[in-house]
Amino acid sequence: MENRQNKLIGIDVGGTFIKFALMDTEGAIEKDWMIPTDIAEKGKHIPKDICTSIRASVDQNELAELLGIGIGVPGPISPDGNTVVRAVNLDWEQVPLKEIIEAELAIGVRLLNDANAAALGEMWKGAAQGKADLLFVTLGTGVGGGIVLKGEVLNGCHSAGGEIGHIPVRSEENRLCGCGGRNCLETFASANGLVMSMREKLKKAGEPWHEMTSKDVFEAVAKNDPYAQAVLEDFMDILGQALAGIMNTIDVEEVIIGGGLSEAGDALLDPLKEKMDAYVFPQIRNHFSVKKALLGNKAGIYGAAYAYLTSHNNTYAGTVK
């Protein structure tokens, strides 16, 4: 009899959309789609919406033969893998998502944090193919991270593995972070942090400030604006130093940079690599790569599916079908 159990679903739950992909075990996507995220009533409809959308989009026979489902969510997962501890963007607290979906669809589920999913996605199908040890960094509104060691995500004892955006930076500034901390890496090394640094720089110089984006800062650098150049130099110094410190700790072979700021391409990656090489332990220097993420917002669905596929604990305990 033909073994038809070679398909699975990867899901990326975001604050605005929930993305789905039905793919085979090689990562070939047969179908992908998305639905809006309904965060009303503390996001209580989201689990049902996920199940309804899967039933509507996947043939019933195919569903019955499905290997499993991997789901990336924007928040920490309990160390046992069963519960979304918190997801601010979904207004979730302690949601036992694995159990809910498994009970509804009778299909095994693996949950993981979305940054960790993106890290795995880039390893499986993106910029880090063939590698097993990597640091994935998103430089967007904030700074996120996912660490993969020997092919497995480092989730941590309190689901805070790879929370590199909140590494404290020694600085005389006093930037309040969303986490409640001061001078977290993301208050400097995110798109918002870059813009804030530009504003501070102009203010100190007595220059006028007009609302600008991180892209504007990069454009000003390209036009040799000395303020923007100094701001970007500081940005690189802080980020490069922090990433070098992480390298000295986990010693991976590949750093993948994603998020909106990575669109700056080599204007970001080249000076960042240079800074990291200057700060990293000699044994590592020149022996690692810094690359731009390749999968964009598809990294999460790939990684979620891959996480299910490679989980050591991916058998659904109940009766499948």
Place this chain on the structure above:
Amino acid sequence: MENRQNKLIGIDVGGTFIKFALMDTEGAIEKDWMIPTDIAEKGKHIPKDICTSIRASVDQNELAELLGIGIGVPGPISPDGNTVVRAVNLDWEQVPLKEIIEAELAIGVRLLNDANAAALGEMWKGAAQGKADLLFVTLGTGVGGGIVLKGEVLNGCHSAGGEIGHIPVRSEENRLCGCGGRNCLETFASANGLVMSMREKLKKAGEPWHEMTSKDVFEAVAKNDPYAQAVLEDFMDILGQALAGIMNTIDVEEVIIGGGLSEAGDALLDPLKEKMDAYVFPQIRNHFSVKKALLGNKAGIYGAAYAYLTSHNNTYAGTVK
């Protein structure tokens, strides 16, 4: 027939002494001894000295039944586990120690870095018993580290996993580190760093400087010396912040502090924990322990033996006997 294969040897190769222990698989030491380290002629006699000492100290029948040998060395081990890449204190470069000892004694060998060995030792028989995820920090002349995740040492892709002493610290100072870097964590947070900070502080204040040790600094703090207090506060701030950043990265449940400075006990651990809690990601705050290492200079022999015992690759390929 009685299974007598329940003994193994743990070895800790230091720059001054090589320590040995014959123990059973429960870690009960039957015999321990040490020999001086002969670093003459680029340390070429060390492997033979190790074998000779084992033959002289362990009964021949017992030796033939030995499970294996774990060896901690003061330098990085190649990712394949076969070679000591470098050991400055032994004047070693690229020594294939595993092969040499296995060929000589016909017993399986596992090599690991001494800080990693100490981390495993504290987990097996010391302050971190029952834990599987921990950060071991030595605060001595320098700052060393060993990371254990899910019971396994994080050696890293370039054998630099846990090299936390070389995490760069943002500072206006310009302290040269032994690694060639500037302002590495160990230039501030080691015994030497503490003394250097005290000297700088007194110099800036125009006070006379008399040679003192890190212990003297702690004693001055106990006597409410305001300079020593300010210096210790800075020391704790830098170290606590760096360790918090590491926690946000690897998210372990236990931090074990060893090395000479740990002798200060609660005068070190209490303010350090406080600083770490102030700087660490909220999810981790108050959910981890900072403890003093328990095994002193025996951590390495325990950890080396344990590493052999738990290695997934601990079978000697040749013929035993």
